Amino acid sequence: MKTQLFIGFTCMTLAAATGCQTGGGGEEANKEKGKSKDGKTVVTLSLKGSDSFFEAVEKGFEQKYPDIDLQIQEYKKGDEEWSSADFEKYIKTTNSALLSGTGADIIDLEDFPISKYVEKKLLADMKDTLDQLNKNDLHMNILDALKVNGGLYTVPPAFYPGTFVGDGDVLEKTIEVDDKSWTWEQFEEVSRKFKQQSNGRGERYALANYAPEQFLNKLVENNSTDFIDPTTRKAQFDSPLFVKNMKQIKKMYDDRILTANRAQIGSQLFYFTYFFSPLDVAEGAYRFYPNPKVLQMPHPQGHKDGSAFFVRNQLGIRANSAVKDEAQKFLAFLLSEDAQSLPRDEGFSLLKSVNDKQIGEVQKQAAGGTYKLPSGETVKTSEKPFVELRQLINTANRFVKKDNRVLSIVEEESKLFFSGQKTAEEAAKLIQNRVTTYLNE
Structure with missing residues (x-):
């Protein structure tokens, strides 16, 4: 559409x-x-x-x-x-x-x-x-x-399944990640370890191209039930968890583990996205890394195994x-x-058999070591990330229903904290009050 x-x-x-x-x-x-x-x-x-x-x-x-x-x-x-x-x-x-x-x-x-x-x-x-x-x-x-x-x-x-795509060479050789159980706290641990091991090898980051308020929005979007009760529709942005998340994010930017700047391709450990088709692996992930690894997104507290998705x-x-x-x-x-089975511009099928067929067609090309892009260009590939893609879509179980009004409020008010104009507690209270007013309108 x-x-x-x-x-x-x-x-x-x-x-x-x-x-x-x-x-x-x-x-x-x-x-x-x-x-x-x-x-x-x-x-x-x-x-x-x-x-x-x-x-x-x-x-x-x-x-x-x-x-x-x-x-x-x-x-x-x-x-x-x-x-x-x-x-x-x-x-x-x-x-x-x-x-x-x-x-x-x-x-x-x-x-x-x-x-x-x-x-x-x-x-x-x-x-x-x-x-x-x-x-x-x-x-x-x-x-x-x-x-x-x-x-x-x-x-x-x-x-549309959500994913973290990572640098497979780093994740398989030096930093271990169990994406079936990792949380946002473990994401921070992995990111700090990566930064420490990257000293002397130029500017490298866990994630790039996101301002801190945008990264906070991604966390809220993918952990929405932590901050808005899905049954009562009551906001919980003044909770200790949200304040803690804000402070952790700011410190990661202060320590240059995350950056809002554009980074050179290959200089960041992860990027996160939603896959729109199996082609996104061959045409997207391989543009970032010679050996991409497809992972589940970090999980909210108490939620294990299964990535986010939207419809x-x-x-x-x-x-x-x-x-x-x-x-x-x-x-x-x-x-x-x-x-x-009808042609569609984007999205994964609700039928496993249809997805298996579509992924298999791309995977068949990858098995030969190369994949030919629509532009005629070829990229070196392997079957591994397509196996990981199958696992991702078969376990996606965390529905993300965005509320753009809430996300806009979070971004606007959290800027006051990330720029040093408000404390985390003050910014959280502003967010709580505005979101509560909106939800009660």
Whole structure:
């Protein structure tokens, strides 16, 4: 999808509406199944913008179920630009329709407070969808991470695993990292050891190209449950843990273990990213290191084995839709091999078999010692990082749902600490107060 990505819980536009609605959101609405002119059952799918992948899925679905007419409702067409006013209108319009029971049958809820909708019984559980599929082939590690209160209420068409890519020569010969269990505290230990061993060999860093407030945001983004309770939605930025994290990060920058400056390729031990396809290993990781190592991201406290991931779409079914059975059929088709094998611009499939095939095609080239880039250039490769990529996507289990408003507040206020204008405690209190106000709007 080429539209700009907006992610957040959008509490400010939803609080008033969700606060005055009864559970079920218009239970009496749309009891009759809609019919097209040729007598087909109409199922509507609401998307934020145009998407060629969903258009292809629509075509395949209607071929398999000729008695169903899937109608995609796009809020914006093509590559139209989004403004903050556009986005706010989109949120209000979609939210109001869902609450009143007049919205689309299937809705992309990526930008919405799904847990609030679940509480008000506005969304259908996807159990019947999963029962139509081969769970052994599904990435249940992803779907389980998307569950709310034990139920699955949304499904994505694809996912994007988060990773630390490291210098394999250093990590295999001098510094040992167990990425299945390492934490952010252990990341600091490894980084300090690397810096000590690099004395006299030029400027080398554990990570480069991130200002301290940006690095803090990455930590918050990947450990969000440490700082915002997912059930009560209460902020915890004035906690000892957050203050400690801020002080640790500042010291790592003061000690030049981390740097905001651009570093020469190969002079940093790690970089972190989200993989968008298997090609990112051959076309990205090998540009940084001759022997890249793909690792899980450091884990939050108490969370072991499994990296972070995000999704671009979360499709849910309106609980009072008159065509829930047909909507379930569509989502089951979306997660089937027929749909998951369709060409897409980005993202890993929800089916293990599809990912195995795609990774295998790239890995086959790498087995020969070289990989040919689309530009015609070749890079020396090995199979090892592709084996690590398989492990990464099979164990990704920590769902990252960004709230850009929260991240913006964290970045703005933490700058006052990193620049020496406020103490860590003072900056944390400012963040806590602003985030709390936002969450209560």
